[in-house]
Amino acid sequence: MQILFIADPLESFKIYKDTTFAMMREAQRRGHTLAVCEPRHVSWVRGGQVSAQVRHITLTGETDSWFAVQSDGIAALAGFDAVLMRKDPPFDSEYFYATHMLEQAEREGARVFNKPRALRDHPEKLAIMEFPQFIGPTLVTRDAAEIKKFHAEHRDIILKPLDGMGGMGIFRVREDGLNLGSIIETLNRDGVQSVMVQKFLPAIAEGDKRVLIVGGKPVPFCLARIPQGGEVRGNLAAGGKGVAQPLSARDLEIAESLGPILLERGLLLAGVDVIGDSVTEINVTSPTCFQEIFDQTGCDVASLFIDALEAAANS
Structure with missing residues (x-):
């Protein structure tokens, strides 16, 4: 080809x-x-x-x-x-x-x-809202009052812009609500820009797992991106440590449920981010982690992908 x-x-x-x-x-x-x-x-x-x-x-x-x-x-x-x-x-x-x-x-x-x-048609952060059975408490809004109400209910939250990448613009606000107003102003720009707000998931300490789906099927290993130092972000671009590991039963359940849907829509490759048991993003623009998984496990993700590409291109 x-x-x-x-x-x-x-x-x-x-x-x-x-x-x-x-x-x-x-x-x-x-x-x-x-x-x-x-x-x-x-x-x-x-x-x-x-x-x-x-x-x-x-x-x-x-x-x-x-x-x-x-x-x-x-x-x-x-x-x-x-x-x-x-x-x-x-x-x-x-x-x-x-x-x-x-x-x-x-x-x-x-x-x-x-x-x-x-x-x-598949905004990477917003796309998770279609699958409520796989996500934690989540709100998308421009309204500062709604964000404050969400914080009052869940006490420990994550706020992030819908167009961020690599952990950019992610904030954690704990029970004391310190700087919540200022963070809202920074992210929603006086109500002009939508913000995603999620309940903080303590399982981030075990890693933000990148679960790859190739040709509608899960790759058997994921890359857990583990925050380092005082960081709350596991993204490799934010200094997270990548540790490859087999998919958990929950990871497999998520990937096997989402895989056929994403493939039907024309997404040959997707990277589903999972913290604990909850999906936090579905990445489709240029999912990564092929080499990290191969280097640590020997699972040749690139070969799996080219297999899928050859089959799709010739179908």
Whole structure:
């Protein structure tokens, strides 16, 4: 297959942990050809197909100069066997517009994973509200009074913006309510921006587990991201320690319930975040942790993913 990866600049990759790199490495190992571009390189000219300025690359196996450009030029997205949208968040206006162009490319015959409409219609934090049986007490609102009422009921809460990533903008407010008003003002911007508020889950001390779902099926190991020091956030970007472990019975129940639903919607890969027994996010833009799980357990998540990609692209 010819695979196009739409991603952040290759020069920014930390290949020892990057999931997109792991996908590329496994795809090349199987004999597939690799092309790359950034979202800013995608364009659509009147009367023409959605195209991009792409670089055709091979992986060198080296640590520093880890890729070599074989050729570059304009190519229609419909000319590839698979297009992988792997741009990291934030999901901003430009990401939103990119999904529209990718959806047009689909109409022209492109096979895009995850599906553009599914990316656009599946806000990663808000999506959990569809599955109340798997989440803890949660409120989404702009109303400061509603947030204070939620705190009065649950006493120990987490507040976070709906568009945050990597643990950005997450606050914990304990029973004393210290700085609650100021935190609300910071996050909801005088009622302009919605905030997610959740009851604090003490099980975070055991890790914020990333449960991967590939092709509708759970990967048998998750990565528990354990907060360090005085942090309440387990995110690796916030200094959390990643510990791979087998799925618990509850993890498996969640993944087996959500997997077929997400796959039906066009989400070939999803990362479900679980604290204790509760889902806190469903990540679909560019889920990670492939290499951490492989390095600690030998479970080759990249191979499972390319298996699923080959099956989906040829269906």
